[in-house]
Structures are given as C-alpha cells and as structure tokens.
Amino acid sequence: MSGLAMPKPDAETLRRRAEIVADMRIIVPGEGVVDTANEMRAFESDGLTAYRQLPLVVVLPETVAQVSRVLKYCNERNIRVVPRGSGTSLSGGALPLEDAVLLVMSRFNRILGIDYPNRIVVAQPGVTNLGITTAVEQEGFYYAPDPSSQIACSIGGNVAENSGGVHCLKYGLTANNVLGIEMVLMNGEVLRLGGSHLDQEGYDLLGVMTGSEGLLGVVTEVTVRILKKPETARALLIGFPTSEQGGQCVA
Numbered sequence: 001m002s003g004l005a006m007p008k009p010d011a012e013t014l015r016r017r018a019e020i021v022a023d024m025r026i027i028v029p030g031e032g033v034v035d036t037a038n039e040m041r042a043f044e045s046d047g048l049t050a051y052r053q054l055p056l057v058v059v060l061p062e063t064v065a066q067v068s069r070v071l072k073y074c075n076e077r078n079i080r081v082v083p084r085g086s087g088t089s090l091s092g093g094a095l096p097l098e099d100a101v102l103l104v105m106s107r108f109n110r111i112l113g114i115d116y117p118n119r120i121v122v123a124q125p126g127v128t129n130l131g132i133t134t135a136v137e138q139e140g141f142y143y144a145p146d147p148s149s150q151i152a153c154s155i156g157g158n159v160a161e162n163s164g165g166v167h168c169l170k171y172g173l174t175a176n177n178v179l180g181i182e183m184v185l186m187n188g189e190v191l192r193l194g195g196s197h198l199d200q201e202g203y204d205l206l207g208v209m210t211g212s213e214g215l216l217g218v219v220t221e222v223t224v225r226i227l228k229k230p231e232t233a234r235a236l237l238i239g240f241p242t243s244e245q246g247g248q249c250v251a
C-alpha cells in the first residue's frame, strides 16, 4: 500500500494470528471464518480501490451472540476490528487493517418484520438498501433514501455512513428515516437505540450512531420508516426564463 499512512500493525497481534483464527472458528463455526490470502483478497478493499490491504482474518458472523463474542474477545485482547457491510464505501471506511479482524455483516440478510399500518420495516443490517423497497413495493411502499449504490450497499452501511440519494432532497438522509437500531458495543454489550416511533426521549444516541462509520459499535438490526409510493409519477419538461425561477419552482 502507498500514499496513505496506516497505523503501525501491532506485532503481538500478528504473532498470535494462528491462535486468533482458531478462536474465531470456535466462536463462528462452519464457513464463517476466511483466513487464506486468496479468499481474503475479495475483502482487501472497499469502493476506494486505490487502497488495498489484507486483514488479519475475515469473520462472517450469523447471529448477534456471535458478533458480541467476537467483539468481547477482541476487546479483551486489544485486537482491532473493522466492520464491513457490502464494501461500497467510497471513503475507505471498510478498508481492512493488517492487524484487524474484518467483521463482515453480509450474512445478516433477512427482513425481520414489516408493519404496513405503522409504515415500518425491521431488517438485519446486511439487507441491501434496494432490498427493503423490493420487500414492500408490492403493497405500494418504498424506502426513500436511495444512494446510487442501492442495489449493493447494505442498510447497516447506510446507517454507518448516513447515506442518501436524490430522494433525500425531499425526504432527508438515512438519519431522517431510521427509527431505531440494535447494536453491539466493543465490550460485547448489546443495546437498543430508538424503536418503532420517532424521537425517543433523552440524548439522541441514535443520531450519534448514524454516520459514525463503524467506530462506536456494530449495527445488528435496523428499523426504518417506509413511505407510500406516489399514485402517479410523470416526467415534465418545463422551460423557465431564468435559473432562479427554475430553482424556486423546485422549492
């Protein structure tokens, strides 16, 4: 890697790699641990492909208990952890570190609940942004924040990056459409912020988490609000004498 000063890898962690990999296999049995260079190559970069780095090991948990145990294990041994959703970040947020466990959330890929009367979807963090709209569109609903990467990016990654797209001019970013999350702290503690309604009392910790780029914890469940699709949508071609008048029309 060149051009980017990365933190110096911890020699003790590198030396204990085999032991750490073996322990990860105990916590996440089956095919949830990837440790060969060839297989880890798929995870060496995110959307910022100028930078590449193989992680210490790739771990793909399937349950919240596994996420909690991985984080607790790493916390107790001072091992770095980089969470990853779909790896479409353009800012290197999911870029691995040589001495870090790359915690990939893509197996958390289920919609957990849809509540049409209250316009709410509860999803695991690895569900794609578009996957939420796909789950509700037959009932005439959609999820408004629409990053251009929506076919691939995960809702957990959207929370971590506070993502948005063209709909955000009217409906806001992820922060304005996420109602609650379940997350795991680095010490393994599982907690819930927000819920199925707007504006919980107390400090806006959900707001702190939204856009925190995986630095404060790992999101394991996301509750979002969905909107009713407009009954019709038509493209219009309108001429304006000045740009200002065009802008006022949009406003």
Ligand SMILES: Cc1cc2nc3c(=O)[nH]c(=O)nc-3n(C[C@H](O)[C@H](O)[C@H](O)COP(=O)(O)OP(=O)(O)OC[C@H]3O[C@@H](n4cnc5c(N)ncnc54)[C@H](O)[C@@H]3O)c2cc1C
Residues within 6 Å of the ligand: 046, 047, 082, 083, 084, 085, 086, 087, 088, 089, 090, 092, 093, 094, 105, 125, 146, 147, 148, 149, 152, 153, 154, 155, 156, 157, 158, 159, 160, 161, 162, 163, 164, 165, 213, 214, 215, 217, 218, 219, 220
């Ligand atoms: C072609 C293209 C177009 C794009 N267009 C847009 C756009 O229009 N608008 C926009 O906002 N962005 C856009 N992006 C950027 C990117 O898609 C978004 O930032 C997206 O939200 C990242 O989601 P992801 O699942 O890929 O996350 P990743 O890239 O895997 O991770 C991004 C960050 O989130 C953290 N993270 C991921 N999952 C979790 C989790 N479960 N818990 C805690 N932290 C987590 C990671 O540690 C990292 O810091 C685009 C990217 C591409 C490649």
